Amino acid sequence: ADAVGARIAAFAAAHDATTLAAWLQQQPELWSLGDKPDIGVAVLLALQADDPPLSPDVIACLTDCFAWDDLRGDIDPWYLETASRRWRQAWLLSPQGEAHLRRHYLALTDALLLPDGSVLRSLRQPRPLWRNLLTTLVPSRVNEAIGVLRALDFWTSRQTPPGLAPTQVAFWARFGNEDDRIHLLSGAVRAGTLAVFCGLLCLWGVLASWPLPPTGDGQFSGVGRAVLIVLIGTLFVPTLWLSGVAVRALVRWQRAPEQMPTALPGLRILTIPLLVASAMGILWLALRLTPGIPVATLAGLLVANAIILHVAWQRLLARCGPFTPNADEFRGLWRLLALLTIVPAWGMALVWWAQDLHQHRDRLRWFNR
Template sequence: MSPFELLGLAADADERAIKRAYAQRLRLTRPDDDPQGFQQLHAAYQAALAHCRAAAVDATAPPHEPVREPSLPLSSAVPAAAGAADLPAAIEPPAPFRFDLAAFCSAVFAQASGGDAVALQAWLAGRQELWSLQLKARVGRYLLNELHEQAPPMPVDCMETLLRFFDLDHALADHDPLAMLQLTRRSRLAWQLQDDDEDRLGARLELRTPLQRWRAHWVLRQLQRPFRWSRVLWLGVNVVVPERIADFVAEASDNHPEDLPETIDRTQLGFWLAAANRQRVTRPRLILGGVRSTGMLLLGILLAPLLSLLCTDSIAFRPMLIVVGVVMVPSALWALWMAWSALVLWYIEREPRAARKFVVPLLCAAGVVLGAVGQDGPGLVLIAPALWLSVRRYWYHHASRYAVFNSGYVRLALLLAIPVLHAVLNAGLGADLLSSGDVIAAAAMLAWTADLRRQPRGQASVR
């Protein structure tokens, strides 16, 4: 039933007729007697009125109004004459003047970038032309648009003052609250991370100790420079640098590095964040690791002759061997670890498809075959990772259910269980029938099957 039908009207009824019909029907469905009926009636009344008004606007308004007006003609907004208790009969019509929206916005942003919310509030309160309800609403709309476009630097309290003054920060204002949070963050970061001296930067970031201030300033300066391999590699030799930069960025931006100001070089930022990310095997990590290993190797080669001079032993290359060994073993272990992490991440994080799906069965099969032909050791080397991968994957996807398995100790226990099991089975009676490799392979296949049974699910849609 259309709203007009419910009110007993023709679809072209005017506002007056709608109101009369509503008033008549309201006497039969009073809000206190018949809440249900009243709500239906009221909804129909509102819908009919909206329809009627939209039609009126279509008929009278120019085809389209420009969205952004850099200046507005002003006629009625004027501070009323200060007066006595009895009110003046009329206001003198002021000379029309134009309100420059763009200039107003830059003035507001300049005021806000000062960082003093109280001063900003006073400045806004003192703007006589904004007393006009209509002008203020239009300025508010324009200002919000400009805020989103420019994200001008200002601290959080200034942003709140501004949004409150123009009443833009309420739940019905019809803008995405996430976008507003992002805007606030972008403006804050732009304000905090201005190119400035150490003390003022530290004060804006509310850092207390001189060391913190110095570090913040140093990181900011590095991030603002354009990306150059030579400098990045040189800084990256120091193991703590990527983390220091990433920690600073995470803390300052509440884990939203994408909202950092434009002055920060994105390539530079991306490189350091990737280098500090332990969850991923990334190119920057590999490159920096390689550079560090090479650096140590070169250092070793340089130092070896010096060592051999000090050494009384006649065989000159032995210290050199030691040095190279000391350098090469950690480097090799590190490389192995990186490769393994890459494999684990590649395997556990995505849905198993094609090759990925069959990694575990293939490893298990190969291991069992090797075990069967008497190569127990190499067989275990294949089967143990298969178990590790399948179990990790299962845990990863059922983390919320089996939170206990996320603990590192539990994983360590699992790792130790393999040789223990191996030893027990070797010493015990079952050795003839079952090799430890078979047991572990079976466990790996079990975890693999359990994971496969888990159906992939649709993405969450949360309001």
């Protein structure tokens, strides 16, 4: 049975479903109903050992011929499903299944997959970490890698598809988890690269305009102005990136369910009113200490209000939602109107915070006990 199974497995790996079905009917070893189940197991083991590229039609032909999916048989359905998935993955990565992979990728992501794109090449060839991180400088590469893994049905079993490098699959699969530190590392590489570019651009501008005159109030000399320009140009993008990281971390902290242990649960409950109180204090100090209209402070408060509203809305949406579409549009309209002015934004954030507290009034956790 093992020799016959190996021969059938080799033929199945080299031919299409129509040819295979006709060929199987001509094999005298399969005419015996007593020997056929043992031959079917031998075929399955031979295919499982090599993981050849088999199309879904070929897998279906073999399954029908040997009744692999018969619940009364000796083959574990989970084992059969795992083996079939690997054969199908190998087929999708082969030249014969390349068109099907592109169509499946298009259906999942609404984007085109290049036959010999950089992501497919990187998934097949082991690369050092630094080279993979440089590849992530293009944001579409990350989305493309995740889309390819989805098209290959990788997330079901998280086993490396045949023909792909395990280290590469492990690297790109980390982007599928939003809490993985690879997002932070990749973002740092992007921010650092842009910082170097902007710094060099500012340095070129300073050198092209050298010598720089001192400021009118005499606070900075020409050299001081040059250093300040280069520093601002270099640190601008990393500052924006770090601010975004902090806001996303704050949102994740606020969105956590009440029953989940988190850091500083009491402070988490009071975060929204504390942010509002801080903004109110900044506005009061600006009005008291700034002669005239504090334009810079008001502009900064508009940005701060946008962050406060975003955090409050995400907290309410994650912990008390989902809302009906009409309610969501209504709240979004009020959020837009509140963002245009300062004081209504504080009120809207406190209203959403109060709604969340009212719904969780019997389950609030002030301490992790």
